[in-house]
Amino acid sequence: MPEQKVVDIDYLLLEAPRERKFITGAQAMAEAVKRANVDMAIAYPITPQSEVMHLVGDLYAQGYLKDYYRAEEEYGTMSAIAGASRAGVRVFTATSGPGLLRGIEAIASWPGHRVPAVLGVLTRVVNAPLSIQPDNIELAYLLHSGIILLHAENQQDVFDMTLAAFAISEMVDVYIPVAVATEGFFVTHAKGYVNMTPEDMKLPPRDPYKAPVPVTDCEVPPARIQRDAPVQKSNFMSYLIHAVWQQEVWASNMRAMKYIYKYLGGPIEVVNPDADVFVVASGCAAAQGREAVRYAQQEGLNVGLVKIKSIRPFPAKEVREALKNAKAAIIPEHNIEGWLSKEVKAAIPNSGIVTDGPRVYGGMTLPVELIMEEIYKSLGIKKEKKVVI
Amino acid sequence: MQDKKITTGPAGYMPNPAVFMGVELPPEGKALLYGEIVDEEVAMREAAKAMLTRKNPTIFPGPQVLWNWKDDVAEKAQAILELASEIPNCRIIPMPDYRPKYPKIDPEAEINPNHPNLTILHNKIEACIFVGVHCHYANLSLRMIRAGTNCFTIALCAFMGHEEAMASLRDVHADDIRRFKDVLVQVRNELGIEWTPKPPPRNPSLPKEEWEALNPYEYGEYMHLIIPRRGEENVTETE
Numbered sequence: 001m002p003e004q005k006v007v008d009i010d011y012l013l014l015e016a017p018r019e020r021k022f023i024t025g026a027q028a029m030a031e032a033v034k035r036a037n038v039d040m041a042i043a044y045p046i047t048p049q050s051e052v053m054h055l056v057g058d059l060y061a062q063g064y065l066k067d068y069y070r071a072e073e074e075y076g077t078m079s080a081i082a083g084a085s086r087a088g089v090r091v092f093t094a095t096s097g098p099g100l101l102r103g104i105e106a107i108a109s110w111p112g113h114r115v116p117a118v119l120g121v122l123t124r125v126v127n128a129p130l131s132i133q134p135d136n137i138e139l140a141y142l143l144h145s146g147i148i149l150l151h152a153e154n155q156q157d158v159f160d161m162t163l164a165a166f167a168i169s170e171m172v173d174v175y176i177p178v179a180v181a182t183e184g185f186f187v188t189h190a191k192g193y194v195n196m197t198p199e200d201m202k203l204p205p206r207d208p209y210k211a212p213v214p215v216t217d218c219e220v221p222p223a224r225i226q227r228d229a230p231v232q233k234s235n236f237m238s239y240l241i242h243a244v245w246q247q248e249v250w251a252s253n254m255r256a257m258k259y260i261y262k263y264l265g266g267p268i269e270v271v272n273p274d275a276d277v278f279v280v281a282s283g284c285a286a287a288q289g290r291e292a293v294r295y296a297q298q299e300g301l302n303v304g305l306v307k308i309k310s311i312r313p314f315p316a317k318e319v320r321e322a323l324k325n326a327k328a329a330i331i332p333e334h335n336i337e338g339w340l341s342k343e344v345k346a347a348i349p350n351s352g353i354v355t356d357g358p359r360v361y362g363g364m365t366l367p368v369e370l371i372m373e374e375i376y377k378s379l380g381i382k383k384e385k386k387v388v389i
Numbered sequence: 390m391q392d393k394k395i396t397t398g399p400a401g402y403m404p405n406p407a408v409f410m411g412v413e414l415p416p417e418g419k420a421l422l423y424g425e426i427v428d429e430e431v432a433m434r435e436a437a438k439a440m441l442t443r444k445n446p447t448i449f450p451g452p453q454v455l456w457n458w459k460d461d462v463a464e465k466a467q468a469i470l471e472l473a474s475e476i477p478n479c480r481i482i483p484m485p486d487y488r489p490k491y492p493k494i495d496p497e498a499e500i501n502p503n504h505p506n507l508t509i510l511h512n513k514i515e516a517c518i519f520v521g522v523h524c525h526y527a528n529l530s531l532r533m534i535r536a537g538t539n540c541f542t543i544a545l546c547a548f549m550g551h552e553e554a555m556a557s558l559r560d561v562h563a564d565d566i567r568r569f570k571d572v573l574v575q576v577r578n579e580l581g582i583e584w585t586p587k588p589p590p591r592n593p594s595l596p597k598e599e600w601e602a603l604n605p606y607e608y609g610e611y612m613h614l615i616i617p618r619r620g621e622e623n624v625t626e627t628e
Contacts, residue, residue: 012577021595114525131503172524172548172549173414173524173548173549209459210548211523211547212523212524212525213523213524213525213526214452214523216485239531240533240536240537241502241503241504241533243403244528244529244532244533244536246405246406247404247406247409247528247532248525248528248529249411250406250408250409250529251406251407251408251552254406254409255414258413298411369436
């Protein structure tokens with residue numbers, strides 16, 4: 001392990017030199033953890049989520065982390081993450097599909113407990129029927145938890161978003177967890193080029209006293225404090241405290257937007273902003289959408305891409321602005337529910353322009369041709385389907 | 390000021406958070422006044438005016454300035470006392486911790502984030518300063534006060550400020566509190582208010598907790614923990 005020097009957050013995320021590597025999405029996430037000055041990671045590596053937590057275990061063995069262990073199951077993992085974070089250390093874990101759902105009661109309590117943890121979500125089908133293939137329906141379950149949710153298109157996004165997640169989650173005016181999601185297999189097991197900050201630089205350590213809440217429930221300075229008192233003694237509080245507490249979680253979620261602009265270049269990316277038709281997508285569906293835009297432009301069609309990087313906070317204002325002159329918005333997704341489509345339709349006044357799909361799920365791939373078919377339909381172009389024998 | 394987004398309440402049964410209303414925290418060197426970003430001096434003057442002209446001005450110090458837990462705290466606490474002594478008839482009511490109070494709060498002795506409106510309403514406080522309260526609990530309290538009272542709230546925050554307060558200063562440490570005090574004295578003179586600085590009255594501290602004399606009924610639904618219900622036994626030993 002090389003000697004790592006602590007550098008300023010802004011320098012590491014925005015200015016530090018970068019070195020290009022050809023690595024998997026799982027490796028990209030672990031490489032970000034390596035540079036994030038993480039104190040502790042707890043793993044329950046559900047089959048076959050990805051090798052993220054195995055690689056983070058290697059980081060522990062090499063001395064990058066102070067502590068690492070395998071929990072008994074996901075509920076235990078997520079509860080222990082909360083405990084460790086509230087004790088003042090920087091924590092990381094990752095999970096997937098059914099594992100995420102098993103841990104979700106604990107995860108959903110993190111924002112209210114003001115736990116600045118970072119969670120990797122490497123998506124997988126939710127049973128039943130049993131499958132271990134990619135499908136991001138599980139992200140629908142995170143949308144209403146209060147957690148900040150970033151969705152990575154590729155290996156580069158995984159690295160950038162994971163490293164930024166540690167910085168964003170610990171901002172005093174945010175101080176809630178950040179989940180970085182990407183598609184299992186398609187991104188986690190595939191290699192891509194990633195420009196990474198130097199291995200010998202890391203984020204400053206967490207300062208648990210620079211926080212909107214006291215560090216722990218214990219009797220430590222500056223006060224004898226029980227942080228979650230209203231939850232446990234509800235008959236001695238007004239109901240309004242719970243209401244304003246929930247509001248505070250979502251206010252904190254919204255405050256994260258300025259840091260998403262600062263460290264990730266904004267919550268959306270727009271390709272060809274004057275397009276008539278837009279593909280609106282997140283995660284690796286955005287990669288397929290990007291390819292569809294390239295195909296379309298080769299055919300002389302005026303098609304653009306709106307890639308949504310931040311699912312929570314959802315960039316409603318930015319999406320509205322990007323689609324204000326669009327004639328059609330095609331929303332490809334890797335789930336049956338169409339959670340992104342619903343988000344977009346709720347955000348824009350002209351929701352009639354939205355095409356729900358194409359959608360694939362159960363581990364199926366998303367061929368660019370499916371998106372192209374919707375582009376043709378939206379432009380009134382008829383293509384003959386040929387059956388090749 | 391063209392648009393006052395955050396004004397004194399009561400805002401109503403279910404307050405809309407300032408952040409949802411588009412209020413953003415100020416950058417370094419700036420302050421918030423009624424939800425708008427302004428120069429610090431502007432916010433300080435309006436805050437001073439509120440503390441000097443509204444009824445029963447009160448300072449609510451939180452745990453971060455009540456406990457001598459790091460180097461700069463004693464100096465900051467001293468500055469708060471100096472500020473209080475310059476505000477006519479100012480009181481100091483602490484928020485020593487964040488636990489709900491059994492069996493009920495003494496609103497003359499303390500304020501609590503689970504029901505801050507009780508202290509505000511009982512004491513008819515129409516202007517107050519939050520200082521040294523952890524940001525999460527300050528935001529909860531400030532929003533509840535805006536929801537149910539007509540109190541003008543001022544936040545002197547060591548970090549980034551509070552959207553919910555009518556006036557909010559950020560990065561506030563001992564020197565900044567003394568700077569605010571100087572502005573307050575200047576405004577006081579401009580308003581022609583005569584006042585000889587003197588410390589605020591001592592806080593009526595909570596009565597000594599005599600647990601053996603406490604009536605079991607005061608434990609409410611938890612009474613069975615000290616008086617076993619029929620068929621139950623108190624656990625006296627554990628394995």
